[in-house]
Amino acid sequence: MSTIGTPELLFLLRGLGWTLALTAIGFVGGIAFGLVVALVRVARRRWLRTIAAAWIAIFQGTPLLMQLFVVYFGLPLLGVTVPAWGAVAIALTAHASAYLGEIWRGAIQAVPLGQTEAAHALGIKYRSLMRDIVLPQALRLSLPATIGFLVQLLKGTSLAAIVGFIELTRAGQIVSNQTFKPLIVFGIVGALYFLLCWPLSLWGSRMERRLARDRR
Structure with missing residues (x-):
């Protein structure tokens, strides 16, 4: 029976580094594609909204494990x-884009409709309306839920x-198979996961309380 020494701990830390890298890649990619999904989800054209809704339904309605299998084993079948x-x-x-897209869609629609109507009355074009008025408020409203999804x-x-x-x-x-100390x-x-997730959860809760105070 082996002991858990410096090499084993360094190996775990190397795995932790890859966990952080995968989280960063998935989250940044999810932000980029999720914003597109959210904007398409609230588009004026119905067929665009239908495509975005189907994308969200697929990735929210199937397990992440199955999505990993489909990508890992399916892409080689396509060459x-x-x-x-x-x-x-x-x-x-893809998984993050569906969830973040739906979170931000709800936040966009939570922005008071009167602001959009006022912008139209002033002749502000749709791109400027979303970029300068709606999205800054929507992203602020969605921050607690976004942080919560980052933890997941x-x-x-x-x-x-x-x-x-x-x-x-x-x-x-x-390491467990090598040391027989599972x-x-x-x-x-578990402690490493906790040290990563707990501060994020606290941050999300703090942001949620702050937004609740601001609405009063």
């Missing part, structure tokens, strides 16, 4: 070979272990 981290990044980005996305990266990618959870499995190893892994 597109991607590494494990690339497949995970694509799946996380960070924990969701643990599913990358299923396709063989070595992030924090997979690193924990490997309770200690996954206790460390």
Whole structure:
């Protein structure tokens, strides 16, 4: 039975680094594509809204694990070979875009309609209306929910272990198999996840309370 020493801890920290990298890729990609989804979701043309609604329904209505499998095993069938981290990044980005798009769609529609009507009366074009009036307020309103989703996305990266990618959870499995001390190893892994997620959860709760005070 091996002991848990510096090499094992460094291996776990390397896995933690990949967990953070996957979270950053998925979140940044989700922000970019999610904003498009949100804007299409509130577009004037019905067929555009239908496409965005279908995208959201697919990725919210299916497990993230299944989405990882479809990307990882499906793309090679189409002749597109991607590494494990690339497949995970694509799946996380698509998954995040659906959730963030719906969060921001709700925030956009929460902006008082009178502001949009006033902008139209002043002759402000749609692009300026969204960029200068609606989106700044909507993004502020959606910040607590966005932070909450970031926490879920960070924990969701643990599913990358299923396709063989070595992030924090997979690193924990490997160290556990080597040392035969699963309770200690996954206790460390759980503590690392907690240290990442707990401050974000507190930040989201603080932002939610601040917005509630501002509405009074």
